[in-house]
Amino acid sequence: DIQMTQSPSSLSASVGDRVTITCRSSHTIIDYLDWYQQRPGKAPNLLIFTASNLQSGVPSRFSGAGSGTDFTLTISSLQPEDFATYYCQQTYSVPFTFGPGTKVDI
Amino acid sequence: EVQLVESGGGLVQPGGSLRLSCAASGFIFSNYWMHWVRQPPGKGLMWVSRVNGDESSTDYADSVKGRFTISRDNAKNTLYLQLNSLGADDTAVYYCVRQGSIGWSTWGQGTLVTVSS
Numbered sequence: 001d002i003q004m005t006q007s008p009s010s011l012s013a014s015v016g017d018r019v020t021i022t023c024r025s026s027h028t029i030i031d032y033l034d035w036y037q038q039r040p041g042k043a044p045n046l047l048i049f050t051a052s053n054l055q056s057g058v059p060s061r062f063s064g065a066g067s068g069t070d071f072t073l074t075i076s077s078l079q080p081e082d083f084a085t086y087y088c089q090q091t092y093s094v095p096f097t098f099g100p101g102t103k104v105d106i
Numbered sequence: 107e108v109q110l111v112e113s114g115g116g117l118v119q120p121g122g123s124l125r126l127s128c129a130a131s132g133f134i135f136s137n138y139w140m141h142w143v144r145q146p147p148g149k150g151l152m153w154v155s156r157v158n159g160d161e162s163s164t165d166y167a168d169s170v171k172g173r174f175t176i177s178r179d180n181a182k183n184t185l186y187l188q189l190n191s192l193g194a195d196d197t198a199v200y201y202c203v204r205q206g207s208i209g210w211s212t213w214g215q216g217t218l219v220t221v222s223s
Binding site: 034036038046049091094097100 | 141
């Protein structure tokens with residue numbers, strides 16, 4: 001199985017900050033890496049697919065980069081509605097593993 | 107509007123069974139791979155199972171293999187997950203997810219399964 005790690009596990013930030021979350025896979029996954037945002041009590045919401053493609057309707061302050069085993073999600077200017085937990089997920093091979101999550105709070 | 111609505115969750119005793127349903131609408135259900143993903147209270151996401159459009163291919167996470175069965179009824183636009191031999195570790199919100207050509211963009215609201223005596 002492909003193991004996914006994320007860092008940091010949590011971070012405190014302020015509105016307007018630039019935030020970067022890192023995701024690493026235990027084996028190469030090319031660019032089969034998606035990013036989700038999850039607010040409390042809600043289902044995950046797809047932000048980025050195949051490492052760097054912005055999902056329709058997602059603000060352009062979100063961006064993804066990386067390939068192989070190392071990936072990043074960047075929020076260029078944090079907004080109040082961005083305080084949430086972020087997960088990466090590999091869709092390269094079964095089982096489709098998620099990272100443990102990064103909680104972004106104030 | 108593309109929509110997924112799960113149902114069937116609830117409280118079940120250890121060793122018991124439950125069948126979850128996911129009603130799909132707003133798209134041609136039979137054209138899509140469908141997945142179940144679960145999330146224990148306060149914890150992260152775990153992929154559970156997937157099925158292709160004509161139900162000819164299924165996959166499972168090792169932790170549920172042999173206990174859970176994914177299926178679908180394309181005539182009813184409904185995805186199912188049969189949960190057997192449930193244990194406390196199976197307590198979670200179970201999400202139904204549509205795999206699109208550009209990512210897993212459609213998730214249901216989830217249904218809570220609680221395994222407890």
